[in-house]
Amino acid sequence: MTDTRYLVHGVFWDGEPAPGQEYDGGSPVLRLQPPSGEFREVSLHPGARLGFQVAAGGRFCLGHHKVHSESRRDHVLCPAAAPAAKGKQCERCFVLDDSRLIHDFHRGGRVPAGLRTYLMQQHWLYVATFAGGASKVGTASHLRKWNRLAEQGAVVARYVARAHDGRVVRILEDMVTQEAGLTQQVRSAAKEEALVQPLPGSGLDAINARHAAAVRTLLARAAVVHFSIVDEQWVRPAQATGLCESTARHAYPHALDGGRHGFGIAALSGTNALARLDGTDAAFVVNLGRLAARTIVLGDFASEVPAVQESLF
Secondary structure, eight states, X not given: OOOOEEEEEEEEOOSOOOOSTTOOOSOOEEXXXXXXXXXXXXXXXXXXXEEEEEOSSOOBOOOEEEEOXXXXXXXXXXXXXXXXXXXXXXXXXXXXXXXXXXGGGGGTOOOOHHHHHHHTSXXXXXXXXXXXXXXXXXXXXXGGHHHHHHHHTOSEEEEEEEESSHHHHHHHHHHHHXXXXXXXXXXXHHHHHHHHSOOOHHHHHHHHHHHHHHHHHXXXXXXXXXXXXXXXXXXXOGGGHHHHSOOOOEEOSSOSSSEEEEEEEEEEETTEEEEEOTTOSOEEEEEGGGGTTOEEXXXXXXXXXXXXGGGGO
16 A cells, blocks of 8 residues: 555546457556656556545646647646646646647637647547437547547447548538537536446447438538548447446445545446445446546555445345
8 A cells, every 4th residue: 555645637548449349459547647747557457456545635737738749749747736727727727738729720720830730630520329328429630549439438439531630520520510419528427327227239339320320411411621421430449348238237326536445347438437346246337537636545445335235226
């Protein structure tokens, strides 16, 4: 056990894409920032155990990013280690973050040279469907084409267009939202709740296929250049299967804003883990994304099993 306090940056899937339906990809980790600033990554592979105590004090700033090219960016730590004011950042880091400028680029917004280089690479437009049937349209850079959807926790997804650059793909994304009614965001809490009782995979695939077909029909009539329509299915990592199948599981009974927690990880989809608690055969859905911007201490901790387990069933 260690008394080192870590600032949680979140769950990341930065590894290689899953090459096929029965394979894993992404090498998911919980990324932690110690006081020294050198990141530590805790593996979240099936079979791993995660134990931690959440420190008091609320959320703290995760710093900001400076983008230099399509493949290189710097993460700048918050010099003041300030409390988070806007989501997971303080006011200063929010203003300095290059990423916030991405969403206005296609509307004529000015961006730094490095971010422009990133935005001028090839991008993909996709339709993703989550465990409860909610679907969204989204974009991914070519280099993170697969990882983007793994981090979002999609159950089924299809790429519907390949765009010349980030400006064109965001024009298409806005058009799909306005004319086909597909949202650009599904709340993290909604994904977590849906994984407690996921819909059958065949039904989710049918929902996704229907939305993707409608988007391709719309794109075929679009008065936009520098893109091509595609029909390509995203490969979900095999380690998400245990969460996406309709097996018995329950919502995790403890808030992640404090206390001691510890469990084995049986599966992972996006930021959501299927957790096994000591002393019970029941499985629980834990949204590790709720730890982002909080401070934790790692250790041999265990989550308390609910006193009346019958209430879970």
